[in-house]
Amino acid sequence: MAPHDAAKQNAIDMANARAATTINVAAVRDFLHDGSETWQRHQRIVKILEKEPLFDKSQRLFISRTEQYILGQAKTKRLLVDLKQKHNWSEKDLAVAFAVQDDPLPITLHNVAFEPIFRLQASPELLAKYGDLTAHKAIHGAYLQTELGHGTNVGRLETTATYLPDTREFEIHSPTLTSTKWWIGALGKTATHGVVQAKLILPGGKDMGPHLFFVQLRDLNTHKVLPGLTLGDIGPKAMGAFGATDNGFARFDHVRIPKGNMLSRSAGVTDAGEYITPPHAKLSYGGMLYIRSGMTTSAGWAIGKAATIAIRYTTVRRQGELGADGLERQVLSYPSLNVRLVPMVARAYVFIELGRFLSRGFASLAQGLAAGDVSQLAEMHMMTSGLKVLVSTTAIQDIEGARRAMGGHGYSGFSGVGRLYADYLPAATYEGENYVLDGQVLRAALKSFRGLASTSSPKFSPTSSYVRLLLDKNIVPPQLTASSWNDQTVPILILEWRAALLVNEAAQTAKEPDSTLTQRVSRAVTEAFVAGQVGGMIAALPTKPGLSPKEVDVLRKVYLLYLLTVVEASLVDTLSYGLFRASPAGSADSGPRDPTRALRLAIAALCNTTLLPEIIGLTDAFGFSDWELDSALGVYDGRAYEAMWARAQTEPLNKTEVTEAFEASIKPILLHGRELAAGAAATKSKSKL
Amino acid sequence: MAPHDAAKQNAIDMANARAATTINVAAVRDFLHDGSETWQRHQRIVKILEKEPLFDKSQRLFISRTEQYILGQAKTKRLLVDLKQKHNWSEKDLAVAFAVQDDPLPITLHNVAFEPIFRLQASPELLAKYGDLTAHKAIHGAYLQTELGHGTNVGRLETTATYLPDTREFEIHSPTLTSTKWWIGALGKTATHGVVQAKLILPGGKDMGPHLFFVQLRDLNTHKVLPGLTLGDIGPKAMGAFGATDNGFARFDHVRIPKGNMLSRSAGVTDAGEYITPPHAKLSYGGMLYIRSGMTTSAGWAIGKAATIAIRYTTVRRQGELGADGLERQVLSYPSLNVRLVPMVARAYVFIELGRFLSRGFASLAQGLAAGDVSQLAEMHMMTSGLKVLVSTTAIQDIEGARRAMGGHGYSGFSGVGRLYADYLPAATYEGENYVLDGQVLRAALKSFRGLASTSSPKFSPTSSYVRLLLDKNIVPPQLTASSWNDQTVPILILEWRAALLVNEAAQTAKEPDSTLTQRVSRAVTEAFVAGQVGGMIAALPTKPGLSPKEVDVLRKVYLLYLLTVVEASLVDTLSYGLFRASPAGSADSGPRDPTRALRLAIAALCNTTLLPEIIGLTDAFGFSDWELDSALGVYDGRAYEAMWARAQTEPLNKTEVTEAFEASIKPILLHGRELAAGAAATKSKSKL
Incomplete structure (x- = not known):
């Protein structure tokens, strides 16, 4: 029998995974791209650029920085002067072209x-x-x-x-x-x-x-x-x-x-x-909101790229135990792996939609501003700061998490994820250093809390809605059961409680804050706000054109997974304030048990059972072409091993069979070693005599 | 008045910080280097190599991969053939030379x-x-x-x-x-x-x-x-x-x-x-222990390098509020920053010593093995797996954490930390992929737990000592108070309880484990073991040659900080099992309060008050020369801005005032733009007519 050919199996595994998807991928893709028209534009431009020799990505890892700079300018000229005219591109078209070529350019x-x-x-x-x-x-x-x-x-x-x-x-x-x-x-x-x-x-x-x-x-x-x-x-x-x-x-x-x-x-x-004293400083608020919501959406696409690569590769990579088909298991089928990768897709989906949701939501608030209502300005400003910290921190973690989920091959330059990581990294620093922004969020949250607490008829905004939980003594936190995690209302409420109790803590300890509280409060109030927005996004799903109840159901679960993993990541806070009931140590015969287990099982079930069959469809819906991903491991057809082999052949070191280092360095070492070895042998034979 | 010269202030700030140190830096340096002889060797070899033109590090960021390979071979030949003979190096000397030149070489x-x-x-x-x-x-x-x-x-x-x-x-x-x-x-x-x-x-x-x-x-x-x-x-x-x-x-x-x-x-x-059936497989256990303890120590040095760079830079960087001296504050003085950086030094100190401590401790156990006692073999094997995961994960986090603590300049190639990070990264995958190893640790821990629970007179080893807490119903967890965090016994005991309760959870839920439990158990049993070892390291401090009570006291606090930050990082587990008492939400007039506050304040006090004045001394004690660090931000004399300026002048793009991209690309874009602008102006003036 001929040996099992894993390289051929790659394509079979990918085709099977793709066939298992029950959602309408095109419908979800249009939804992610904010409508079919935007997607068509994206497609049209990608198809032009991937045929342009100047935009070939295969040599990028091999050229010097000076060459990268010069090439970058040539690409800029090609887009701005030649292709814009040739294809009669609009400014929007041009912006898409600059985005999809994906080299950060000076222009x-x-x-x-x-x-x-x-x-x-x-x-x-x-x-x-x-x-x-x-x-x-x-x-x-x-x-x-x-x-x-x-x-x-x-x-x-x-x-x-x-x-x-x-x-x-x-x-x-x-x-x-x-x-x-x-x-x-x-x-x-x-x-x-x-x-x-x-x-x-x-x-x-x-x-x-x-x-x-x-x-x-x-x-x-x-x-x-x-x-x-x-x-x-x-x-x-x-x-x-x-x-x-x-x-x-x-x-x-x-x-x-x-x-x-x-x-x-x-x-x-x-x-x-x-x-000349300036008139009252103009509110350029719309602009900043636009940039920050842009950062939210682009963090989502960056996570989507890394997750697509890792999920495709771990779909075709087989390793370890034998499965029902007599082959080693696809590594994505291991719960310890899919519980890391599937939530990344959820975060990508949330951030992509959240940026747009915010732009739309804030547009109406901006109208209020224009009418002179600046009451929520400071708070909204700070909330977008918190969002910037949240999405940049999350995207950095997820890109690296995706790389590491691919094991050894993830460290190859050809995986494409290392480059994505290094280019994304400064997002933690530019547009406001994350730790500095956290401090601003804390101050704004405290101000808002104190303001609301000191008035008899407080008006809550989407960014301060959680404060209501502190002001009414009749409201108590929800009792958690295993079924608490089946719909979005409980995790949203838990995240609001966490924000409320942490802001209260910060207010009570303002004179002697512990040094971690700033970050914890910033994260908590931002995530409470985002959770509320995700609730709105879930509610809006049935109104989205093109989505059938099937897609609405799957997308709801994607959003729910996002909420549950945010609760999981905030367990230190929620446990500290008794939102989960900890059992006292040494309390029962079998010992105290983990109160977070139901939450963790709910997450695992979503990842490993509910969403796993849809995950290739959900990543295909991002719509990345192979040229865009530029990853040997994330190829659409699943043939990762063949792609790795082909890319390795292009490595410049392989141009010559024997490098110049042989005559210059290796040969002298070998000859020197031979002399030493001969000397050692002579000594030995002497000592034998 | 001449403007305040921040570049000159750099040197003053560093000199002042160095003068503030009360420990004997040379004594601590000898301790870290495992004795003065090892340190002298290190020094001797560094001084030779930093004068060798081939080992100049200033061009490393500018050369292609092929050039890096050829240069690496030339370095190998220079060390193995020329310098070894010239300086009559021993094999140990040679090993140090290969280590300090710090390029990963094929040899x-x-x-x-x-x-x-x-x-x-x-x-x-x-x-x-x-x-x-x-x-x-x-x-x-x-x-x-x-x-x-x-x-x-x-x-x-x-x-x-x-x-x-x-x-x-x-x-x-x-x-x-x-x-x-x-x-x-x-x-x-x-x-x-x-x-x-x-x-x-x-x-x-x-x-x-x-x-x-x-x-x-x-x-x-x-x-x-x-x-x-x-x-x-x-x-x-x-x-x-x-x-x-x-x-x-x-x-x-x-x-x-x-x-x-x-x-x-x-x-x-x-x-x-x-x-030919092999005889009973030889136990090559010593070798593996040697490699793994080497990884522990080298993780410590890697963290030490990154922390030294970040702490030196944040000592001279001034930003934000004005301090008592009328200048902006040194950024390391902000609690939100020093609470991130000072614990890195603690982790470096622990890992460097832990590797050696383990080699010595296991040597005696190995004697037991030689005498045929294999009872603890599987467990010890797994504990070293857990350690490998722990130290590699921690070092990766800390190197990136140090880079990010430096704000914008940390993203410069000249910070040196990006390179350190990228080269260290594969430690998460080689010598056993971390997630796979976690699974092995879990299985071994469960086996050990079940074995000990089923025997009437269990014998506890250093790696399973925590199991005793489960077997005696009379033992209850410690009551925590604010003073609990002043000495090492409480955090060690808390970490043992955490391990015991998590292993119990894993045993109770073996049929339906949640997907996060493997990693949590692996981390918990490893950290319980390490905590016990740190207890031993603290006890051994007074016996170390050259350390006066002053150094012993400071090093004890460094180790204590390590333990407290491990407890802080494990709060999800300890809160889940009621080791910290959570106050129920809505319980008091001012709302429920954070039960982790005392721990966090104790950590902040160690970082911001107790250890901060010693921190330049503690990082100087690593003994890194400027050549070894290869960082413009981490220079010994503090003159980071001058070093950044000098390094920027070496960038190859700066060799020519006008790059070839101007004629090829930029000029055509500008001319094309001028035509378009002229066209736009003509249109405007027409429409005015």
């Missing part, structure tokens, strides 16, 4: 960091001069905020912009090494212009704190650095990430710019050098 | 994987022929076990070794794609010989399962691959790690080797092809 910083702030803050005159040039990338911008010595604490930035009334100029200057602008995306080798955060110094040395200034950095025709400036790339990022992006540094040596280059929409200086 | 696989198994299993004849050649590196070996389709499950490997009685040869063959040997260190481009795991097939097709065979792979003079073999490198590892190591693949096409090449110390084949 992103122009689009995301430079242009919005320029458009929002520049004077009408400056906008008239540079608005169209900016919009059409006739100039490339960077946003220069962070310095070598200061990141999060913007108020202490050291760069100065001194107003000179005689010439009506500002002089931009870097007085110290630590004032060097640092980490600035697209600054190192690309940007022609920048918006610079600098302390405004008025005549007499009056320091007005940080303001924004528009500064040309490089010549548009030669790209040479302008006089007075020192610019460069800050060097490689950890784990080789973001290779194509030129995070850079800048030092200013008394660089003069015209007075009109101050971004003066909300503050200005008279010709004589007097400060 | 390690010869030393750690190939040579020990060859020496242990080869017949006397084979040893006579190749023993000296192996010892002196006149041949370079690889150990070929893992295949593309099978890792952990050795019993299902597919490679065959068919015995041919006519010629008295074995035929090594790879029957399928998945039988391709894969991940084999030093195989891709280096090894000349290998020990191959293959299924022994006897005449008649009788499959005897995996056995070991010695096979030449490459010509010693030309390094060409021998006929019938297909060898190559499997490609890059995740996040660019292990670049100098050529993990490789091998396919065998009916490759014949003489019968004598079977590693036949414990099993053989007669000329006629009959299996």
Whole structure:
């Protein structure tokens, strides 16, 4: 009998797993992509790019950082100039193209960091001069905020912009090494212009704190650095990430710019050098919400990518015990593995939908804001901070968790997950360092709690709804039974109780907080809010176009799994406050028993029984093409072993049978060893004589 | 007034922090290095290597993988052939040299994987022929076990070794794609010989399962691959790690080797092809213990490296609120930060000493084994499995935790921690995949528990001592008060109770375990064992040469901090079983309060008050030179900003002011944008007419 061929079995296993799915994958895919039109656009653009030689991903792991940068610029040009015209792409199409090629490119910083702030803050005159040039990338911008010595604490930035009334100029200057602008995306080798955060110094040395200034950095025709400036790339990022992006540094040596280059929409200086007090700061709240909800959705897609790869690979990987088919078991069938991977899919589904749900939900609140109601502003602001921490922390954990679930092969560069991890990692730091944001969330939660507690008719918002549990003494926590975990109401309520009791703890111990409480409160109030939103998402499922009761049922269970795993991850808090009844140690003959068991069994049942047959369908519904995943282990057809073999053949070390290290190093070692061995043998034979 | 110069302040802050230390750093350093002699050796070798141009680390982030491999071989030759002779190095000296240069090199696989198994299993004849050649590196070996389709499950490997009685040869063959040997260190481009795991097939097709065979792979003079073999490198590892190591693949096409090449110390084949039943398998227990205790100690050093970098940087980084000195606070002074970093130092101290403590402790148990007492063998074996999981998981978390504690700059390649992380990561998978090992620990713990429970006079070992708590109904858990956390006895006892109650849970629910229990039990029994060992380490402190009562007191608090943070991390378990009394929700006017608060405050006090002034001394005591750390943020003199600036100037992208991407890509984009902007302007002015 010919030996069993595991490589052929790969395709059979994947086909069988795909056939087992009972949901309508196309319907769920359209749901995940926010409608069939968005999905069609995505598909159309992927199909174009995966045929473009410049967007071939197969050499990415082999090229140097300088090559990555140069290639990145070539890709940018191909998209912006050639393909946009050829295919008559809209701005939306172009944004999809930049997203799916998935290399972090410097132009992103122009689009995301430079242009919005320029458009929002520049004077009408400056906008008239540079608005169209900016919009059409006739100039490339960077946003220069962070310095070598200061990141999060913007108020202490050291760069100065001194107003000179005689010439009506500002002089931009870097007085110290630590004032060097640092980490600035697209600054190192690309940007022609920048918006610079600098302390405004008025005549007499009056320091007005940080303001924004528009500064040309490089010549548009030669790209040479302008006089007075020192610019460069800050060097490689950890784990080789973001290779194509030129995070850079800048030092200013008394660089003069015209007075009109101050971004003066909300503050200005008279010709004589007097400060013009800004009108009440405009609420650019919509913009921040948009970015943060974007981060929520993109965290979901990142988790979805890693989970798709790991679930496909562990579907075809067989190892260990023999199953009913006489073959080793598919490793995804082990409960210890699927209980790690299936909840990742749930988190991806929740985050993708949550970002959109928030944008829609907040849109109506924003209308309230526009009508002058700012009562919930601080709290909403903080809630989006908490969300940013939650989704970035979760996505980092899940990407690495997916990699590790694949065992040894997960450590291969060809798994694709290491790269995804390294590129995603800075999300924990940018847009507000996570630990700093946690502190802001705690302060806002305490303020909201105290405000609600001190009024006779409190009005609860979606972000503070949990506080109601503390104010009415008649409300008691739910009694938990095994059936508590069958629907969403109990986990949502438990998560609200946890938030309420932790905020109460923080209020009671404000004078001597323990050092873990900040993070615990931030996580608790954020997850209570998210849980409420997930309740809303479950309620909205039947209204979604294209979903039959079958899909609604499966998606409800996906969301329920999310809620249950959040409760599981919060057990320290819920047990501490008696929301689960702990049995006292030594209480019964068989010893005390685990009160969390019913919850854990419910999670295991969802992962191992209910959702496992649907899991290839649920991951297919993300709609990733093989080109997008760029993973030998996560190939759609399941033929992971053949893909690994094929990728290994492309390794540059394999170009020559014998490397130059042989003559230079290995051979001398072998010869030296032979001499030593001969000497040892001679000594031995002598001693025998 | 000249602006405050943060770069100069760096050095002042570091000097002040160093001056604040009250311990004798040299004494603690000698203690950590297991005696002054070992430390002197370490120092001597570091001082030689950091002056060797070949071992300069400054270009490591910039070179390609092929260059890394070739450089790695050159380093190997420099150490093995040149420096060993020049400095008359002993084997111990050489081992230190390989360790401190810190690039993972292929020769390690010869030393750690190939040579020990060859020496242990080869017949006397084979040893006579190749023993000296192996010892002196006149041949370079690889150990070929893992295949593309099978890792952990050795019993299902597919490679065959068919015995041919006519010629008295074995035929090594790879029957399928998945039988391709894969991940084999030093195989891709280096090894000349290998020990191959293959299924022994006897005449008649009788499959005897995996056995070991010695096979030449490459010509010693030309390094060409021998006929019938297909060898190559499997490609890059995740996040660019292990670049100098050529993990490789091998396919065998009916490759014949003489019968004598079977590693036949414990099993053989007669000329006629009959299996020679091995004598009772030799206990190679000492070797495995040696490797596992080595992993414990090296996990400690890895954590120590990351913690040293992060603690030095956060000592000089100032950010946020103004302190008493009128400057922003040193970020390490924030409790939310030091509560994360100080416990890492504690874990490093515990693991470094624990590995040595175990080697010594097990040495006496090994004597018992030699005298035929195998009663504790399975249990001890499993405990070392649990330890491997514990230390590798912990080190991975701490290295990444240290990186993240440094905020934005931690993501720079020059922080050095990203590289440390990527290189350490596979420890979770090699020497037994962590999740698989957890299952083995659970089974052994259950067996031990049932054995002890069923005998009338149970004998408890250090690894099962916690079971006593279940067998005597008169023992009850300790009542916890705020002062419980001042000495080590309470946390040790709590961790033993946790292990006992979880093993009991596992025994009671063996028929329907929840999917998280395996990991929880494995962690609990391992940590109970480690806690007991830490108790012994504390007791042994006063006997250590060179430590005054001052150092003994500080080290005791370091160990105590370790124990308290382990209890904190196990709160889900201890709360579940009522070891902490949870107050019922809604029980008091101010609401129920957190029963874990006293523990958390005790940890915060140790981190923020007791140990913080000693922390630079405690990290200096690791003895890392700047060359060893290779981190701009962790420089000894504290001048992190100057070091970051200097390193950035070496980035290859900075070699030219204008990169070739300008003419090729950026300029066309700018020109295209200018046309579009001009078009837009024309349209606007038309519409105005």
